Amino acid sequence: MFRKPKRKIYFLIFVLPTLAAFLIGFVYPFFNGIYLSFCKFRTTSDAVFIGFGNYVKAFQNEGFLHSFWFTVLFVIVSVVLINLIAFFVAYALTLGIRGSNVFRTVFFVPNLVGGIILGYIWQYIFNGILQYYGTNLALNANFGFWGLIILMCWQQAGYMMIIYIAGFQSVPHDLYEAAKIDGAGKRQLLTNVTLPMMMPSITICTFLTLTNSFKLFDQNLALTGGAPGVVSQATGTTVYQTEMMALNIYNTFYANQNSRGVGQAEGVIFFVIVVIIALVQLYFTRRKEVQQ
Amino acid sequence: MAKVAAKAKEKPVKKKQTVGMKILTVLFSIVSIFYVAPVFIVLMNSFKSNAAISRAIFEFPNADSFQGFQSYMTGMFHGNYPFWKSIVWSFFITIGGVVLILFCTSMCAWYLQRSNSIVCKIIYYFCIFSMVVPFQMVMFTLSKTADNLKLTTPWGILIIYLGFGAGLAVFMFSGFVKSIPVEIEEAADVDGAGPLRTFFGIVLPIMKPTFISVAILETMWIWNDYLLPYLILDMDYKTIPIHIQYLNGSYGHTDTSAIMALIVLSIVPIIIFYFACQKYIIEGVVSGAVKG
Numbered sequence: 033m034f035r036k037p038k039r040k041i042y043f044l045i046f047v048l049p050t051l052a053a054f055l056i057g058f059v060y061p062f063f064n065g066i067y068l069s070f071c072k073f074r075t076t077s078d079a080v081f082i083g084f085g086n087y088v089k090a091f092q093n094e095g096f097l098h099s100f101w102f103t104v105l106f107v108i109v110s111v112v113l114i115n116l117i118a119f120f121v122a123y124a125l126t127l128g129i130r131g132s133n134v135f136r137t138v139f140f141v142p143n144l145v146g147g148i149i150l151g152y153i154w155q156y157i158f159n160g161i162l163q164y165y166g167t168n169l170a171l172n173a174n175f176g177f178w179g180l181i182i183l184m185c186w187q188q189a190g191y192m193m194i195i196y197i198a199g200f201q202s203v204p205h206d207l208y209e210a211a212k213i214d215g216a217g218k219r220q221l222l223t224n225v226t227l228p229m230m231m232p233s234i235t236i237c238t239f240l241t242l243t244n245s246f247k248l249f250d251q252n253l254a255l256t257g258g259a260p261g262v263v264s265q266a267t268g269t270t271v272y273q274t275e276m277m278a279l280n281i282y283n284t285f286y287a288n289q290n291s292r293g294v295g296q297a298e299g300v301i302f303f304v305i306v307v308i309i310a311l312v313q314l315y316f317t318r319r320k321e322v323q324q
Numbered sequence: 325m326a327k328v329a330a331k332a333k334e335k336p337v338k339k340k341q342t343v344g345m346k347i348l349t350v351l352f353s354i355v356s357i358f359y360v361a362p363v364f365i366v367l368m369n370s371f372k373s374n375a376a377i378s379r380a381i382f383e384f385p386n387a388d389s390f391q392g393f394q395s396y397m398t399g400m401f402h403g404n405y406p407f408w409k410s411i412v413w414s415f416f417i418t419i420g421g422v423v424l425i426l427f428c429t430s431m432c433a434w435y436l437q438r439s440n441s442i443v444c445k446i447i448y449y450f451c452i453f454s455m456v457v458p459f460q461m462v463m464f465t466l467s468k469t470a471d472n473l474k475l476t477t478p479w480g481i482l483i484i485y486l487g488f489g490a491g492l493a494v495f496m497f498s499g500f501v502k503s504i505p506v507e508i509e510e511a512a513d514v515d516g517a518g519p520l521r522t523f524f525g526i527v528l529p530i531m532k533p534t535f536i537s538v539a540i541l542e543t544m545w546i547w548n549d550y551l552l553p554y555l556i557l558d559m560d561y562k563t564i565p566i567h568i569q570y571l572n573g574s575y576g577h578t579d580t581s582a583i584m585a586l587i588v589l590s591i592v593p594i595i596i597f598y599f600a601c602q603k604y605i606i607e608g609v610v611s612g613a614v615k616g
Contacts, residue, residue, distance in 0.1 A: 039439075042519050046435035050428045050490050051447060056473065057487020058454045061465035068465065076468045124352070129345045131352065137602075138356045144594045144605075146548030148565040149587055152572060156369070156584070157362050160381035186359070191609065198610045236613050247458050250550050254569065281460045282551070296464060303461040310456045 086297035099280035122196030151254020176274030199233030433497030540608030
């Protein structure tokens, strides 16, 4: 297609605009970020190389460790709940019950609303309810945790439902016919035909919810903003009880100019964890492809 | 994927409603009411006075607390940064960003796929890699880079969106280009059409479904994005999520009623968007999930 003599011109026309923006918007910040995680700095120009110091500090940072375990717990609970709900709802909606289209719309639309706005909507609702008990979201970490879970189920279940519905609809009908002729009951149809055929959708949805929950930022910021903060007795630093990793990194960066290097190191650690999740996903997707 | 889409398009066969299915319809109706309740409560409160909101958020407006569209007027047109400006900037950045991404990345993806050079392969794999990297990892260096290059205006941020959003778009377009037979393009080449004419006359029309999917996914992302524009844009420019967060985050007097009115106003375009392109949104979500 692209013959030699004019090749360079076409490269400039077709690729260069995207490539230039990509270098500015991703490649340079990415490598600069990795470099800065080994430096002490306030702005990018006064960086001094200090080796692994930031990483050591990051792993000693109580707030960071707390946010890590908080995130892990949140991810486990939310992934299980969202997928169970979405799977069940999708199954029910493909049975052909009356009003399926209306329900599908109602469950899906929260997805299109931004995390900040959703966070505040739910903050009003939760605080309105908790008001009757003389408390509010910012006082108890448990409220913040379950509030965030409810919010995420409310938002994400509809999205996953759409993917599951597409999965259910792609199961070939003759498989059911064949199984019925062989005398399979309803239950056997579900466990031996539907579930195996649904595995690709289940893998996709599991990893989508996993990465979404893990990288959660907007909802966390808007709903609780990390509150309540508890002053740790050992080190005297304030540990925000409902702060997830993304928010913790953000706060480490912008709340205190002296800890920017630590914030950048935490960002790199965060990135490494996300890459590991992605690689595990790739492994599962590939394995599935071999089987089929 | 084409198979799934085809199945989804089939009219659902009207099934006889069994007792179980009727129960499900009733159950889902009740759940749906709870599902829309949060948004409804915010809508209801946007017509009430602040005192009434903090007293009882779940009460319907009455003669005492009802204040009509007053909150909408204050929110939209008063204050040192009226909300209508944020709406204009949100629309500008979303539409501009999506158009730029579609135009540049489709060209880029086609060239990358059709040219076998090593440089192109490297760019392609870097694009895929960029999808994995969480924003917190690059946020600081990216905002500094944007500062240095004076990209902190609504025009400049379009370039950042092109760079940071290139990954997903290039990936999805490339996936589609792979499925287009090269022979079509070679035929055009033999007939004397240059690469530019081949692309705009032949490849672009074929890519229409992917264009729509990418457009939907990028719109949902940019419209709701909070942290990236917040870190990059000058203080003179706000988008809707930044504005909502700004109103809530400011200490002291917060006008809850006005915020609720603005939340309602920011949800309205999303609902219009959903009903206008419902079919495409569902397809975009499914194809984005399967490929991503």
